[in-house]
Amino acid sequence: MSTAFADAPVVPEEIQSFTVTLIIRRFNPEVDDEPHWEDFDVQMYPTDRVLDALHKIKWEQDGSLSFRRSCAHGICGSDAMRINGRNRLACKTLIKDLDITKPVYVEAIKGLPLEKDLIVDMEPFFESFRAVQPFLVSNTAPVGGKERIQTVAQRERFDDTTKCILCAACTSSCPVFWTDGQYFGPAAIVNAHRFIFDSRDENAAVRLDILNDREGVWRCRTTFNCSEACPRGIQVTQAIAEVKQAILRGKA
Amino acid sequence: MATTLDSPRSPYARPTGKRGTNWEKWGWIYMRGSGVVLIVLIFGHLFVNLMIGKGVDALNFGFVAGKLASPFWQWWDVAMLWLALIHGGNGMRTIVNDYATQRVTRGIFKWAILAAVVILIVLGTLVVFTFDPCPAGSPADLLPKFCPAI
Numbered sequence: 252m253s254t255a256f257a258d259a260p261v262v263p264e265e266i267q268s269f270t271v272t273l274i275i276r277r278f279n280p281e282v283d284d285e286p287h288w289e290d291f292d293v294q295m296y297p298t299d300r301v302l303d304a305l306h307k308i309k310w311e312q313d314g315s316l317s318f319r320r321s322c323a324h325g326i327c328g329s330d331a332m333r334i335n336g337r338n339r340l341a342c343k344t345l346i347k348d349l350d351i352t353k354p355v356y357v358e359a360i361k362g363l364p365l366e367k368d369l370i371v372d373m374e375p376f377f378e379s380f381r382a383v384q385p386f387l388v389s390n391t392a393p394v395g396g397k398e399r400i401q402t403v404a405q406r407e408r409f410d411d412t413t414k415c416i417l418c419a420a421c422t423s424s425c426p427v428f429w430t431d432g433q434y435f436g437p438a439a440i441v442n443a444h445r446f447i448f449d450s451r452d453e454n455a456a457v458r459l460d461i462l463n464d465r466e467g468v469w470r471c472r473t474t475f476n477c478s479e480a481c482p483r484g485i486q487v488t489q490a491i492a493e494v495k496q497a498i499l500r501g502k503a
Numbered sequence: 504m505a506t507t508l509d510s511p512r513s514p515y516a517r518p519t520g521k522r523g524t525n526w527e528k529w530g531w532i533y534m535r536g537s538g539v540v541l542i543v544l545i546f547g548h549l550f551v552n553l554m555i556g557k558g559v560d561a562l563n564f565g566f567v568a569g570k571l572a573s574p575f576w577q578w579w580d581v582a583m584l585w586l587a588l589i590h591g592g593n594g595m596r597t598i599v600n601d602y603a604t605q606r607v608t609r610g611i612f613k614w615a616i617l618a619a620v621v622i623l624i625v626l627g628t629l630v631v632f633t634f635d636p637c638p639a640g641s642p643a644d645l646l647p648k649f650c651p652a653i
């Protein structure tokens with residue numbers, strides 16, 4: 252039983268590819284004194300992201316290009332970089348969403364020590380993160396059993412800030428952090444917020460005291476760069492404002 | 504021999520110097536507080552000077568002298584002067600923190616801002632409280648109405 256369409260093979264519609272120019276800020280600490288810009292042309296499809304372009308360059312054109320990535324799906328937070336002047340995750344930025352009539356500029360995030368090409372030293376960032384005690388502290392036994400029960404509303408209170416993937420896009424977009432590396436930075440405050448407003452946690456007072464430092468929340472001047480940069484859509488500036496309010500009230 | 508080991512999980516402590524007055528916090532609160540008060544003071548000032556009565560045409564020495572003769576307006580203007588200058592000075596200080604990267608330039612800018620704020624506050628306060636609305640030997644049509652005819 253042969254049918255008419257059996258001998259008419261389905262020709263898949265050809266997907267158009269296009270050429271994009273990427274201008275990448277390169278730095279090799281072994282030979283360069285100063286970072287410099289280098290451009291690459293890559294053939295891309297509309298479904299490709301900046302990360303795919305970087306892969307193509309690394310695999311096909313220049314194996315020395317260095318950048319961090321792991322999950323490639325916006326979960327691990329390793330590939331925050333400055334793309335056309337905005338902090339984004341390379342794995343979440345579709346090339347076709349950028350203006351491809353012009354070259355796409357890619358550079359490392361600012362404010363942290365540059366190590367190589369798109370890689371920065373994240374240690375100062377994680378040090379501030381550790382400083383706010385980002386873990387649950389409780390000195391009391393859970394009521395009646397093993398679980399610490401929370402109502403939906405109590406969980407909702409800090410839901411936004413649980414989404415952080417520690418990519419540093421916010422902290423490295425903050426003009427205060429650029430000139431004052433001692434500032435805790437938005438990401439540390441976001442992660443403190445996540446525990447300060449958690450009803451199961453009992454160490455809010457200590458965290459509020461840590462952030463009441465002269466390099467703490469008061470350095471923030473509501474520029475909103477962090478909220479704009481966050482690839483997880485966290486309302487970072489609002490979280491910082493809530494921590495400020497909590498410090499003034501003296502409790503979460 | 505008693506040996507004490509630090510608890511391996513002892514919380515990390517950011518080296519904090521002496522914890523005196525938290526100036527950053529009070530600065531932040533001051534900016535919010537003075538901002539709200541200044542909105543009232545400045546718009547009240549503009550309204551009274553520019554919109555009530557003959558409006559901007561009424562402004563002359565007599566008008567200002569008449570206002571500064573009343574304690575209400577003296578305190579209004581002094582409050583505006585102090586709040587606005589400290590508010591502006593503190594704002595400039597944060598801008599310097601943002602843009603001046605060298606220690607020395609930072610120091611110079613901040614001291615210059617402080618000097619400007621202090622000088623203007625002292626001068627302004629002095630003028631408001633020692634102002635003579637009826638300087639002797641001036642033509643009467645320039646003076647406020649309450650000046651005794653010379």
Ligand code: SF4
Pocket residue numbers: 328414415416417418419420421422437438441480481482483484485487
């Ligand atoms: S708050 Fe957003 S931008 Fe900042 S580190 Fe977390 S995920 Fe990244």
Ligand code: FES
Pocket residue numbers: 319320321322323324325326327328329330331340341342343
């Ligand atoms: S590679 Fe994991 S977030 Fe982009």
